[in-house]
Amino acid sequence: MPGWPATLRRPELFKLLDHCHPGDVLLVEQVDRLSRLSVGDWDALKAAIKAKGVRVVALDLPTSHGAMRAAPPPADGEEPDPTEVILKAVNAMLLDMLAVMARKGYTDRRRRQAEDIAKARTQGLYRGRQVDQKRHENILALLDAGRTWGQVQELTGASRSTILRAVKLRAAV
Known part of the structure; x- marks a missing residue:
């Protein structure tokens, strides 16, 4: 199957998440390698990742690299480092934005492909995928x-x- 599916049915990803422990890092080359999902599916995947306590690091998202630092968690009653809190919030926002953009790119490509196929059909040029x-x-x-x-x-x-x-x-x- 060319490209990555735009579906939450990703058995290998969920198998990976099952093996993760809190504090583990899910390293992806690009955010769109992780998500071309609908908003609802992206929210479900984020919830599954958050429930496992896994941090997402994307090579194309520099703010996510901050997740690689091994900052000790605050002791009981101690305030967390404000820089870490801000970086975490910015990273979450950017991940959401990039996921939305990945979905938009995916749906735009699908729409343009359908338009081109319809045009080719009217011209008698489209034969569809040939039988293997x-x-x-x-x-x-x-x-x-x-x-x-x-x-x-x-x-x-x-x-x-x-x-x-x-x-x-x-x-x-």
């Missing part, structure tokens, strides 16, 4: 060998709709 004949042959061979759809999905990584498409194309011939 070799993959379909592999799917059909597995089905012919008695494998279940679930087994075919697991073995090929194909979705159920891809399997159905292969079956329907063979029936049409």
